[in-house]
Amino acid sequence: MLGRFGWKAGMPTIRSQSAAAFAGDIGISTPLVNLPHGDCTERQSECLAMPTGEQARLGVSEAPDPVLDLVTFYSQTLGVPLRRDVGDAAVLRGKAAFYGAGCASCHNPKFVTSRDATNPALRFQLIWPYADFLLHDMGPGLADHRPEGQADGYEWRTPPLWGIGLTQTVSGHTFFLHDGRARSLTEAILWHGGEAQAARDAFANMDAATRKDMIAFPESL
Ligand code: HEC
Numbered sequence: 001m002l003g004r005f006g007w008k009a010g011m012p013t014i015r016s017q018s019a020a021a022f023a024g025d026i027g028i029s030t031p032l033v034n035l036p037h038g039d040c041t042e043r044q045s046e047c048l049a050m051p052t053g054e055q056a057r058l059g060v061s062e063a064p065d066p067v068l069d070l071v072t073f074y075s076q077t078l079g080v081p082l083r084r085d086v087g088d089a090a091v092l093r094g095k096a097a098f099y100g101a102g103c104a105s106c107h108n109p110k111f112v113t114s115r116d117a118t119n120p121a122l123r124f125q126l127i128w129p130y131a132d133f134l135l136h137d138m139g140p141g142l143a144d145h146r147p148e149g150q151a152d153g154y155e156w157r158t159p160p161l162w163g164i165g166l167t168q169t170v171s172g173h174t175f176f177l178h179d180g181r182a183r184s185l186t187e188a189i190l191w192h193g194g195e196a197q198a199a200r201d202a203f204a205n206m207d208a209a210t211r212k213d214m215i216a217f218p219e220s221l
Contacts, residue, residue, distance in 0.1 A: 004133050007159075007178045008151035015072045022063055022071075028053065029061045030068045036061075076119060080127075080162045081170075085220045094217030097210050101202035106158040106195075108132040130161035130221060139193020142177065154194060165219040185215050 003009035011017040019032035027038030029052075036054055040047035053062040063071075085091050098104065107130040117123045135155040145153035156178060164185070168174050174184055182188035192200035203214060 003149065003157075006148075007156060008148040009133065009135055009157035010148050010151070014075050015068065018071050018075060019068060022068070028063050030063045031061050031065055032068065034061055073119075077121060081166050083220055084165065085216075088216070088220070090213045090216040091220045093210070094213035094215065094220075097206065097214045098217050101206075101214070102199040104130075105199070106132055106134075106136055107161055108158075128162060131158040133157060133160075136196065137194040138196060141193045142191055144178070161218055161221050163221065165221050185218055186211070189214075 001012035003012055005011040005014060005017040006020075011020060016032060019030045022028045022030050023033040023035045024039050027036070027040075029036040036052035037048050037050065040050075042048075054060075055062075058064050098107075109130055110126060110128045113122055113125045113127060115124050135151050135157055137152075137154045138156050139154065142156065143154040147153055151157075163170070164176075167176075176182040176185065176188035177191055182191055189200060189203050203211065206214065
């Protein structure tokens with residue numbers, strides 16, 4: 001199955017992404033990733049000697065299937081925030097510039113979801129994620145030289161831009177990109193390289209007013 005989730009598209013489903021995060025991020029085992037000590041390695045004996053949350057009444061995992069089911073369902077059906085200022089002149093100019101610069105070739109605006117989705121609420125829906133969810137070589141500036149699965153050290157998955165304009169409101173910061181190095185949307189765009197070099201250069205070569213409009217557009221998503 002094609003990977004869709006994670007910075008390098010390493011996980012095929014929200015369920016597997018959630019199970020990997022349960023174990024790797026907070027050390028809770030699930031039936032999919034049954035590691036109660038999370039990412040402790042064989043050599044970390046003290047780490048492996050720490051108590052776990054395993055209990056006979058829960059079965060073999062700390063978070064058995066009903067928990068993983070609920071968390072998966074929550075993430076699958078979490079609403080996307082409504083767009084703001086959709087008809088604003090600056091936003092519309094920015095939208096035209098976004099398409100003109102070639103951003104939409106990776107930040108693909110819309111899809112219709114599969115008619116076969118398990119959850120009927122997710123079937124045949126028009127969605128606007130502004131991402132192709134595919135891997136791209138983003139150049140040496142963004143490379144972490146750490147391959148994951150079939151993704152190499154230069155490749156990153158195009159992240160969705162829906163909701164990005166509310167990052168400050170929701171998360172209390174405006175740090176972007178895989179390691180949070182960009183302090184603003186402008187910095188995030190200027191870090192683009194590799195396959196995105198031409199789009200990045202188009203942005204850098206715009207006059208200041210158009211660059212400002214270009215930021216107003218993702219701010220409205
Ligand atoms: C070749 C594909 C490609 C093109 C073209 C492209 N992007 Fe991206 N974009 C990406 C990838 C991949 C990332 C994630 C990079 C990372 O995290 O290191 C990204 C990240 C971003 C982010 C940060 C998202 C976040 O949540 O941190 C913004 C904002 C963004 N792009 C806007 C743009 C704009 C505006 C343009 C046009 C000037 C553009 N992109 C062109 C692939 C592309």
